[in-house]
Amino acid sequence: MAPAQHLLNEAVGGMDQQIVPFVSATPNLVRHNTKWQEQLKSEKERVRRSLITGKYDKTDDTLDYDSIQDALVTMVNSKNCNINTLDNYTQVLPVASVTTTSHSTQQSIIVEYALNREQRAAFLIITNHLDGDKERHIGEQRNSGKLRTIKPGDTKLENQWRLVEYLLIDEMSMVGLTLLAKLNRILSATKHADPQIPFGGINVIFFGDYLQYRPVYDTPLYTDFSQPTKNKSGQSRSEKEIQQRAARSLILQINCVIKLSQQMRTEDERYRELLERLRQGDCNLQDYELLLTRVVGQPSVSSLRESPWNEAPILAYRNEVRTQLNNKAAVHNAAQLGHQLMVCVAQDTCRGKAIEDPILMKKLLELSDSKTEHLPGLLPFVPEMPVILTQNLAIELGLINGINGIFRQLVYEADSVSIDALSNTYPNNTQYVHRPLYALIEIARSKIECNLETLQPKIVPVPLMEQTFRVDVTNILPKKKKPESNQKAMLSIKRRALPVVPACCIITHKSQGQTLSKAVIDLKLPNETEDIAAVYVLLSRLKQLIDVAILRPFDYEVLRIKPSKSQVAEIERLDKLYIDTQFRFSEYFQ
Numbered sequence: 001m002a003p004a005q006h007l008l009n010e011a012v013g014g015m016d017q018q019i020v021p022f023v024s025a026t027p028n029l030v031r032h033n034t035k036w037q038e039q040l041k042s043e044k045e046r047v048r049r050s051l052i053t054g055k056y057d058k059t060d061d062t063l064d065y066d067s068i069q070d071a072l073v074t075m076v077n078s079k080n081c082n083i084n085t086l087d088n089y090t091q092v093l094p095v096a097s098v099t100t101t102s103h104s105t106q107q108s109i110i111v112e113y114a115l116n117r118e119q120r121a122a123f124l125i126i127t128n129h130l131d132g133d134k135e136r137h138i139g140e141q142r143n144s145g146k147l148r149t150i151k152p153g154d155t156k157l158e159n160q161w162r163l164v165e166y167l168l169i170d171e172m173s174m175v176g177l178t179l180l181a182k183l184n185r186i187l188s189a190t191k192h193a194d195p196q197i198p199f200g201g202i203n204v205i206f207f208g209d210y211l212q213y214r215p216v217y218d219t220p221l222y223t224d225f226s227q228p229t230k231n232k233s234g235q236s237r238s239e240k241e242i243q244q245r246a247a248r249s250l251i252l253q254i255n256c257v258i259k260l261s262q263q264m265r266t267e268d269e270r271y272r273e274l275l276e277r278l279r280q281g282d283c284n285l286q287d288y289e290l291l292l293t294r295v296v297g298q299p300s301v302s303s304l305r306e307s308p309w310n311e312a313p314i315l316a317y318r319n320e321v322r323t324q325l326n327n328k329a330a331v332h333n334a335a336q337l338g339h340q341l342m343v344c345v346a347q348d349t350c351r352g353k354a355i356e357d358p359i360l361m362k363k364l365l366e367l368s369d370s371k372t373e374h375l376p377g378l379l380p381f382v383p384e385m386p387v388i389l390t391q392n393l394a395i396e397l398g399l400i401n402g403i404n405g406i407f408r409q410l411v412y413e414a415d416s417v418s419i420d421a422l423s424n425t426y427p428n429n430t431q432y433v434h435r436p437l438y439a440l441i442e443i444a445r446s447k448i449e450c451n452l453e454t455l456q457p458k459i460v461p462v463p464l465m466e467q468t469f470r471v472d473v474t475n476i477l478p479k480k481k482k483p484e485s486n487q488k489a490m491l492s493i494k495r496r497a498l499p500v501v502p503a504c505c506i507i508t509h510k511s512q513g514q515t516l517s518k519a520v521i522d523l524k525l526p527n528e529t530e531d532i533a534a535v536y537v538l539l540s541r542l543k544q545l546i547d548v549a550i551l552r553p554f555d556y557e558v559l560r561i562k563p564s565k566s567q568v569a570e571i572e573r574l575d576k577l578y579i580d581t582q583f584r585f586s587e588y589f590q
């Protein structure tokens with residue numbers, strides 16, 4: 001056996017054995033890479049086929065797989081998506097098209113997932129709509145119309161949406177009106193629909209909680225334009241506001257609402273009551289005292305150095321803090337294990353040329369990954385480090401942006417390592433890997449069923465990815481090259497890097513939607529934070545009080561932050577629609 005091959009086998013041979021953390025690339029490994037890609041491709045096909053054939057049970061009208069494999073749903077997940085990235089469509093699951101869901105299938109799903117009364121009603125409304133019970137959904141305000149048939153030779157985008165009839169949008173609190181308006185315009189155009197038909201005729205199902213995080217750089221869907229604005233009268237509306245109002249009018253057309261009022265995550269009753277009061281900004285002093293028992297240093301959470309807290313993620317409000325804490329954890333853990341720290345360096349180019357200017361190179365590498373389309377400039381690796389994927393690799397296989405994993409190995413070109421310090425953050429003996437090839441990450445929730453060649457189950461090779469971002473370089477230009485007045489000098493940078501970031505510490509926004517088994521949180525809010533989400537999202541990620549450690553003492557006032565007037569007004573409006581919905585679909589609520 002070739003030495004490097006031997007090393008690989010030994011390294012990934014058993015998770016309990018001591019893992020050799022880093023392997024250099026050899027022709028053998030490159031060959032595996034090609035093999036892995038083929039295997040991953042066939043796994044994707046397997047999942048796609050199972051989605052289609054497994055659910056479509058109308059024998060007389062069976063869909064031809066090949067004719068629909070081009071059909072793709074574009075998921076709008078507010079966490080992955082900002083206004084710019086909506087342009088980069090992420091192709092995901094093929095649409096299984098409308099299936100005939102028999103009564104017994106519905107019932108077995110209800111039982112299997114132990115759906116509560118409201119979940120059950122929502123499930124029945126949606127699945128019966130899939131089966132053709134559409135009349136009750138078409139309210140008076142809703143336009144219905146026949147869509148124009150899409151002819152062969154249509155653009156790629158039109159093909160992608162051709163068979164899409166339903167679009168699920170999760171975390172709607174983070175979706176903004178500008179984004180929704182843009183989505184509406186795109187769907188309307190790709191479906192060649194009458195512009196009056198919302199979303200080009202696609203049925204859109206929103207999920208979310210308006211008391212959770214609001215959109216970043218956009219306006220929440222609950223914004224009420226009927227209130228007088230601060231704009232001076234007579235001032236014409238901006239194009240942006242016109243678009244936002246149009247999107248708001250789409251939201252006002254929603255006429256089927258289910259309120260999932262039962263807290264299913266929290267198992268601890270006392271804690272659940274606390275969270276319910278927190279939603280109103282109405283926690284009492286007993287709630288405050290209860291939470292203070294979870295502050296680090298109290299008998300119940302004596303130290304973060306000890307288990308389980310030394311493995312629990314820390315939730316930070318700011319990206320800079322998150323990155324610093326992750327770097328500190330990597331340096332500390334490498335020292336504990338007696339390893340030299342390894343740091344992957346992103347490959348940045350500008351107009352096809354590598355960046356040679358050392359000042360610019362340093363600036364780019366130090367940019368927060370929140371500004372570089374989530375590809376980190378410097379990525380420290382320590383064996384067994386928790387990580388998060390920051391791009392969608394293969395949605396079918398569950399290899400999606402935000403999924404957690406454990407770093408197992410780095411495969412890189414042996415001659416690409418230097419010890420020239422690129423950052424003061426890391427120790428002097430740090431090895432910088434300039435040409436990583438892929439990281440082997442263990443992803444427990446991956447849907448890959450086969451073992452990839454030579455790899456243990458659930459080990460996924462994560463390759464480099466490419467993204468382009470813009471950066472303001474005004475303040476590093478020599479004086480005579482600086483633009484005049486307030487102009488900015490922007491550069492467009494293409495980056496190739498591993499789409500992975502350490503997850504010892506994650507940003508609070510990233511925790512929305514997750515259930516965490518343990519977490520360390522900070523309730524000392526950044527200045528001027530008056531958003532109830534900053535407290536509610538964090539505390540509601542855990543199943544019980546004893547799963548949370550609070551970094552330091554905090555003010556009682558943070559538990560008294562009230563929902564904003566517009567949040568309350570929208571929730572009340574939805575409550576009324578929920579009453580109508582219960583009336584209209586009364587049989588599903590029994």
Ligand SMILES: Nc1ncnc2c1ncn2[C@@H]1O[C@H](COP(=O)(O)OP(=O)(O)OP(=O)(O)O)[C@@H](O)[C@H]1O
Pocket residue numbers: 113114115116119208209264265266512513514515540
């Ligand atoms: N009917 C149910 N029976 C048992 N557990 C459930 C049920 N419904 C949800 N759960 C559990 O509750 C937790 C939260 O579920 P889920 O993530 O779907 O909620 P969510 O409404 O999206 O929450 P959030 O918006 O706060 O993130 C999960 O651990 C899930 O398994």
